[in-house]
Amino acid sequence: MRCLLAIVALLPLLSGTAAADEGRTAIFQPGTIDRPGSYVLNRDIVVAGGDAIVIRASQVDLDLNGYAIRSTGGGALIQIADGFSSIRIRNGRLLGNDEVVAIAYGSSEQAPPITLRLEDLEVDGNLFGVFLGSAAVLDITSCDILRCADTCVLSFSAVEPTGRIVDSRFAQAQYNGLHLVQGGMELRGNIISTEPQSYQRDQRVGARIIGHGGILDGNLVASIDQPPDRTAGVELFASGILMTNNVLDRHSTGVIVHSNGNRIAGNVIRRSGFNGVDDGNGIDVWNLPGDPAAGNLIEVNLIDESLQCALNFSPPSADNAFRGNMRFASGVAPVCDGGNGNTDAGGNL
Amino acid sequence: MRQPVRIAARRAPRVPAPMRIAVLVLAPLGIASLATDALADESRTMLIGPTTIIQPGHYVLAADIEAAVDPVILIQSDLVTLDLNGHAIRIPATTGVAVTIQENARSIRIRNGRISGGSSAVRHLASNPASETTVVLEDLEITDLQGAAILIQNARSVDVLRCAIRRTGQIGLFGGEGISLVAAPGGQVPPTGRVEYNDLREINGVGIAISGTFASLQVRRNTLVEIQDYRMTIAGGGVRVEGNTFIGNNGLGLFLNASGVDLVDNVFNGPCFMAQIYPDGSTPPLGSNRITGNVLIPNPACSGFDALGVFSSRNLIENNQIRGSAGCALRFGPAATSNSYRGNMLRMNAGGAVCNSGTGNTDDGSNIY
Numbered sequence: 001m002r003c004l005l006a007i008v009a010l011l012p013l014l015s016g017t018a019a020a021d022e023g024r025t026a027i028f029q030p031g032t033i034d035r036p037g038s039y040v041l042n043r044d045i046v047v048a049g050g051d052a053i054v055i056r057a058s059q060v061d062l063d064l065n066g067y068a069i070r071s072t073g074g075g076a077l078i079q080i081a082d083g084f085s086s087i088r089i090r091n092g093r094l095l096g097n098d099e100v101v102a103i104a105y106g107s108s109e110q111a112p113p114i115t116l117r118l119e120d121l122e123v124d125g126n127l128f129g130v131f132l133g134s135a136a137v138l139d140i141t142s143c144d145i146l147r148c149a150d151t152c153v154l155s156f157s158a159v160e161p162t163g164r165i166v167d168s169r170f171a172q173a174q175y176n177g178l179h180l181v182q183g184g185m186e187l188r189g190n191i192i193s194t195e196p197q198s199y200q201r202d203q204r205v206g207a208r209i210i211g212h213g214g215i216l217d218g219n220l221v222a223s224i225d226q227p228p229d230r231t232a233g234v235e236l237f238a239s240g241i242l243m244t245n246n247v248l249d250r251h252s253t254g255v256i257v258h259s260n261g262n263r264i265a266g267n268v269i270r271r272s273g274f275n276g277v278d279d280g281n282g283i284d285v286w287n288l289p290g291d292p293a294a295g296n297l298i299e300v301n302l303i304d305e306s307l308q309c310a311l312n313f314s315p316p317s318a319d320n321a322f323r324g325n326m327r328f329a330s331g332v333a334p335v336c337d338g339g340n341g342n343t344d345a346g347g348n349l
Numbered sequence: 350m351r352q353p354v355r356i357a358a359r360r361a362p363r364v365p366a367p368m369r370i371a372v373l374v375l376a377p378l379g380i381a382s383l384a385t386d387a388l389a390d391e392s393r394t395m396l397i398g399p400t401t402i403i404q405p406g407h408y409v410l411a412a413d414i415e416a417a418v419d420p421v422i423l424i425q426s427d428l429v430t431l432d433l434n435g436h437a438i439r440i441p442a443t444t445g446v447a448v449t450i451q452e453n454a455r456s457i458r459i460r461n462g463r464i465s466g467g468s469s470a471v472r473h474l475a476s477n478p479a480s481e482t483t484v485v486l487e488d489l490e491i492t493d494l495q496g497a498a499i500l501i502q503n504a505r506s507v508d509v510l511r512c513a514i515r516r517t518g519q520i521g522l523f524g525g526e527g528i529s530l531v532a533a534p535g536g537q538v539p540p541t542g543r544v545e546y547n548d549l550r551e552i553n554g555v556g557i558a559i560s561g562t563f564a565s566l567q568v569r570r571n572t573l574v575e576i577q578d579y580r581m582t583i584a585g586g587g588v589r590v591e592g593n594t595f596i597g598n599n600g601l602g603l604f605l606n607a608s609g610v611d612l613v614d615n616v617f618n619g620p621c622f623m624a625q626i627y628p629d630g631s632t633p634p635l636g637s638n639r640i641t642g643n644v645l646i647p648n649p650a651c652s653g654f655d656a657l658g659v660f661s662s663r664n665l666i667e668n669n670q671i672r673g674s675a676g677c678a679l680r681f682g683p684a685a686t687s688n689s690y691r692g693n694m695l696r697m698n699a700g701g702a703v704c705n706s707g708t709g710n711t712d713d714g715s716n717i718y
């Protein structure tokens with residue numbers, strides 16, 4: 001009886017898996033991974049709809065081995081069930097039709113937060129590249145996530161998530177490139193572009209950061225404006241962000257700061273605001289209800305070709321300081337200060 | 350009694366009877382190889398159970414290993430790569446080390462898998478200050494340990510790269526560091542190393558503990574969250590701490606008994622303070638550290654802490670953004686002399702911008718109050 005049970009328990013895997021090299025389990029058709037282990041694709045998988053691969057186990061390594069998972073319908077290419085974590089997916093392609101989610105987790109923000117690591121993936125033509133309802137740790141390394149019909153990476157969390165998105169490309173996002181409810185996120189060396197298709201939503205953002213602390217360094221962020229959709233390179237709802245050495249080009253507004261205590265230094269922000277007179281600031285410090293957008297330090301940025309102001313402080317932003325910035329060709333003024341106690345600390349050109 | 354083997358596993362794990370039959374059924378698919386020792390592809394040696402490695406080579410796990418032995422894998426050779434291959438080593442006990450590296454083992458690389466349980470994941474304890482051990486740990490996920498996750502003592506060089514470390518110190522209060530690196534006092538050559546791209550979370554102890562003087566140790570781009578003790582301690586010097594994020598409304602910032610530390614472009618959001626800087630034990634009490642470009646927003650529930658406490662000399666503090674401290678943004682203690690600060694943004698701290706009870710500490714301009 002025990003023998004029979006053991007064999008029966010393995011049957012769901014037998015139909016789509018086999019032992020591959022070095023003890024890894026090979027996957028060659030749609031199915032469910034329901035136990036921890038190291039899995040490897042050994043051919044392309046194509047589905048007409050529904051979830052192609054479902055992960056119902058923690059501690060899973062899934063190596064796509066250069067192969068692709070493709071869908072011509074809806075659903076998710078890789079769906080991770082609620083409550084499973086420590087998942088690593090790498091080395092292959094996830095191809096959609098503008099309707100599927102490439103990698104999905106979390107039915108709500110109350111789902112147990114996941115630890116997810118993605119490496120060396122090409123994710124093309126999906127509604128969302130990565131959609132996480134509840135994240136603890138999200139690492140994305142050396143991935144291409146392209147042609148996102150909505151947002152390339154959308155990550156929510158009710159806890160204090162962290163992670164690292166480095167050396168990756170998020171291109172042609174019709175809504176946001178990255179929308180991260182993350183604390184302590186590091187974004188470094190990425191290429192991010194938004195490309196709204198027009199008249200769909202009001203504001204597209206390359207990287208929207210909601211959650212405190214984090215580093216944005218060395219990213220290239222661009223947009224292709226198309227009236228009347230506004231775009232922004234980076235939008236900070238978070239406090240205590242270190243934003244350095246980024247290049248932001250062709251947004252309605254380069255950087256929007258809604259929060260406190262950020263240091264914004266050494267960035268190049270250019271060609272802001274060529275899709276409407278309501279926008280056009282290089283850096284816009286702009287309070288929200290309950291958040292005065294105070295105490296930010298803005299220094300040694302190069303802000304060129306702003307349709308309105310290179311720096312704009314909307315009321316009642318307060319106690320911010322700016323110094324050592326170089327500003328060229330601002331349509332209205334280099335600095336438009338409608339706030340209180342914002343200080344020119346010298347060295348601005 | 351551990352018996353060294355020349356090539357592969359010392360013993361195969363016991364396979365339950367139902368599974369043995371299942372293995373036979375699956376044999377045409379290749380799964381039967383899981384129960385035997387064999388050469389894997391590309392001449393890598395497969396491991397399937399607790400092992401002593403006594404020859405150089407490239408070893409790869411062919412299955413998860415679960416064993417309550419100490420250590421599960423003992424490395425007694427130079428030139429060893431141990432590839433966990435996405436598999437796990439689990440210790441179903443509160444004691445035991447997953448991988449122990451013997452003293453003087455050169456060029457050891459452990460990578461690409463998971464380790465959980467026991468007291469520590471990787472340990473190298475060497476009494477010999479001239480140990481030649483060099484070790485690289487990369488792409489490991491280490492969880493649920495009674496003590497410290499990684500403990501490396503007296504190595505010539507050590508790299509810890511892209512590792513995720515969770516839930517250490519489960520033995521009790523402050524019971525285990527995430528990463529502990531010890532440079533031998535009086536070592537013939539100060540060690541070097543890199544601790545980069547790691548993610549440490551739920552550490553019941555110090556996040557990264559560094560002791561001794563290093564020739565060069567780069568601690569860069571790590572994320573430390575929910576650390577119950579200091580985020581980092583550095584006792585010695587020769588360390589560059591750059592681009593790290595220290596997150597979470599609990600625990601403390603950095604504690605330095607050190608000189609020659611570069612603390613650059615880090616984000617502290619949630620610790621009670623950024624750093625407390627004490628001398629390295631020399632006379633006069635030297636610091637000679639550079640603290641530049643960091644951002645601090647402390648936990649609003651912390652009281653009585655200054656954001657940056659300086660109790661040594663000749664430190665340069667510049668271009669930092671410090672906001673929201675319950676105490677002073679900068680505190681120079683009585684023993685703090687000949688320090689310089691400039692270009693810092695020091696607004697909105699309850700205790701004031703600068704509290705100086707030392708001598709010869711100079712405001713060198715461009716600070717914003």
